[in-house]
Amino acid sequence: MKLKFTKMHGAGNDFVVIDAINQQVDFSPAQWQALADRRFGVGADQMLVVEKSTQAGCDFRYRIFNSDGGEVEQCGNGARAFVKFVAEKGLTDRRSIAVETMSGVISPRLEDDGSVTVDMGAPVLEPALVPFDTEGLQGQPEGRDTLWPLMLELGGEKETVLVSVLSMGNPHAVQVVADTETAPVELTGPLIEHHPHFPKRVNAGFMQIVDRGHIRLRVFERGAGETLACGTGACAAVVAGIRRGLLDSPVRVDARGGQLSIAWAGEGQPVYLTGPAVTVFEGEIELAIN
């Protein structure tokens, strides 16, 4: 079957965006993986699916599939591409929309300068809801945050990393490192992603504090590996840094693929993510796997 898609990115985190209102889209994990493959398919970190919402007050439903084929709860960079896509395709004449996701309603808004600001909702800080199993772990309070020790096994060597754990609808484990460029992201990222204390796996963030309003961030994403930017990862890192007393809102986040800005007014308040959304090309693909 032929599928129309739009290739987009948000600060280098790249997406295949699909209108499932005017096309029939019902793929298996294997088909999503095939679409995301950078050699045999279109190639993307995530696939974003646009549907009509049945939820009162919502304009659209937004489904997200990682390049490993798994459906997930949230994607911040994708939310910016989503609102640009529906505006460009004439699926709405509104610049600010309410979008239903697996983890609740988010509200992206197209700004006059072409950037997009997304109300990502409030962070979830209760470990059990992340979900994170704290059984057998001794948390260490730091400010209003708690640092949790994760034991990692690396080539027979044991290493413990201290992480902040929270959810932006999807799970995040964030650690502070001296220098993101020399941080062992490729080595420890997968070990954290698959750590047994995270029953749904986890996105692993590596944050370098530049000053109280500026961080550098790399994220080894659940189900996608390291990406050039992670919107929910940027939200999680800034929330963790503010709770630890290391950062003041708003915070500039330098990802490898571009710059994001995060604002958070504190406990119970929504996190605002601002950044670019770029359309790269339109395409059509005949999906071989049925």
Ligand SMILES: N[C@H](CCC[C@H](N)C(=O)O)C(=O)O
């Ligand atoms: N890999 C993430 C989903 C994509 C998040 C990221 N691309 C963003 O911009 O938030 C997860 O499994 O939770």
